[in-house]
Amino acid sequence: MSADPLPAPSPSPQTGRPAARTAAVIPAAGRGVRLGPGAPKALRALGGTPMLIHAIRAMADSRAVSLVVVVAPPDGAAEVKTLLDAHALPERTDFLVVPGGDTRQESVRLGLDALPPDYDIVLVHDAARPLVPVDTVDAVIEAVRDGAVAVVPALPVSDTVKQVEPAATPGDPEPVIATPDRSRLRAVQTPQGFDRATLVRAHETVTDNVTDDASMVEQLGLTVVTVPGHEEAFKVTRPLDLVLAEAVLARRRLNDGF
Numbered sequence: 741m742s743a744d745p746l747p748a749p750s751p752s753p754q755t756g757r758p759a760a761r762t763a764a765v766i767p768a769a770g771r772g773v774r775l776g777p778g779a780p781k782a783l784r785a786l787g788g789t790p791m792l793i794h795a796i797r798a799m800a801d802s803r804a805v806s807l808v809v810v811v812a813p814p815d816g817a818a819e820v821k822t823l824l825d826a827h828a829l830p831e832r833t834d835f836l837v838v839p840g841g842d843t844r845q846e847s848v849r850l851g852l853d854a855l856p857p858d859y860d861i862v863l864v865h866d867a868a869r870p871l872v873p874v875d876t877v878d879a880v881i882e883a884v885r886d887g888a889v890a891v892v893p894a895l896p897v898s899d900t901v902k903q904v905e906p907a908a909t910p911g912d913p914e915p916v917i918a919t920p921d922r923s924r925l926r927a928v929q930t931p932q933g934f935d936r937a938t939l940v941r942a943h944e945t946v947t948d949n950v951t952d953d954a955s956m957v958e959q960l961g962l963t964v965v966t967v968p969g970h971e972e973a974f975k976v977t978r979p980l981d982l983v984l985a986e987a988v989l990a991r992r993r994l995n996d997g998f
Contacts, residue, residue, distance in 0.1 A: 762881055763807040763859040764799040764931060765851035768792050768867035769814065769840030782867035783823070784982065787989040791976060792820070793827045794870030794989075799863065799931065800833040801874040804881045808833060809854050810867075811840040811847040848953060849943045855936070861885070862939050864953050865931035871988055872931065872973035879967040880933035890957040891933040893969035894926035901925060928952065929969040938962065 768782035782792040792810070799805050812820035821837040829835060838854045840847035848864055855862065861884050863877070876893050883891040901922055904914040932954050942956035950956055954964045976985050 760860045760885055761806055761858055762802075762804045762861040762863065763809060763855050764805050764863040764865055765809045765811065765848060765855075766792070766795055766799065766865050766867050767811045767840060767844050767847040767851065768795075768820065769811055769816075769844075769847045781976070784976075786870055786976070786982070786985055787993070789827065790823060791870040791985075792867045793823070793829075795865060795867045795872075796824070796829065796835070798870065798872045798874070799865055799877060800830045802877040802881065803832075804878065805863065806833060807836065807855070807859065809836045809838060809851045811851040812837050814839045814841065843949055844951075845943070845949055845956075852936075852940055852943060860936050862934050862936045863931035864934070864939075866975060868976045869930055869973050870976065871985060871992075872929070873970050876929075876968075876970045876973055877931055880931055883965060883967050884933045884935060888933075888965045889935040889938040889962050890954050890964040892952075892954045892964060892966050893929045893931070893973065894966040895929070895969040895971070897922045897925040897927055926966055927969070928954070928966075929973045929975075 782795070783790045785791075786794055796808050796810065799808050810820055810824070817837050817839040824835055824837065836854060838850055841850055851864075852862065861881060863880065865872070872893075880891045880893055899922070901920055902916045903918040903920060904916055907914045930952075932952060934953065934957065938957060938960070939953060942953065942960055946956040946959050948959075950959075958964055972988050974981065974984070976982055
């Protein structure tokens with residue numbers, strides 16, 4: 741938890757309403773096939789609680805986030821709503837569940853469409869990043885409040901990275917084309933934060949199926965900035981990631997009573 745949490749925005753002197761309200765959209769419609777057969781990845785248990793609930797709580801831990809929109813599988817909105825009702829969530833935060841689409845990009849757009857008009861900052865967070873610390877969430881929001889239209893938490897790349905010519909057959913040797921300077925590379929995490937109008941325009945304009953929302957803003961020719969990420973904000977994609985997440989959660993419970 742943050743020792744000095746980001747405060748909620750002060751009321752506007754003109755309207756008396758809070759300025760720059762923040763909502764988080766969590767696309768959770770994917771199946772997560774790399775974790776193997778079973779429940780969708782977001783519903784896999786972590787410490788006895790679905791990863792999705794951990795991810796929702798991670799967003800709601802920020803005092804600046806007053807709404808969390810969960811984008812469920814197209815035929816699973818009722819199940820996800822029942823799941824949320826069964827777990828304790830912060831009372832100061834509102835929660836909304838909407839059905840998603842066939843792709844992550846479509847699901848995020850449907851989450852955006854469900855936002856009330858009085859939210860100016862939008863976070864987009866992977867349900868498979870259940871352990872992101874509130875300090876990281878707050879840093880992203882603060883950077884958007886300070887004027888950035890798109891913000892991503894990121895970590896320096898510790899491994900040497902090779903650019904290759906992809907093999908025609910998976911598993912075949914791949915020739916190395918270049919070795920990028922890793923001091924200029926960053927591994928990007930979530931939540932990614934946006935000026936709402938900019939993110940809506942990106943989803944209306946960019947039709948390519950992209951892997952994250954920040955790259956859509958880049959395609960508009962706008963600047964995306966980074967803030968420091970956190971090692972515990974890793975994505976749970978493979979079985980070994982789940983083992984590591986369990987270890988992190990156990991340490992938090994031991995040290996912090998999390």
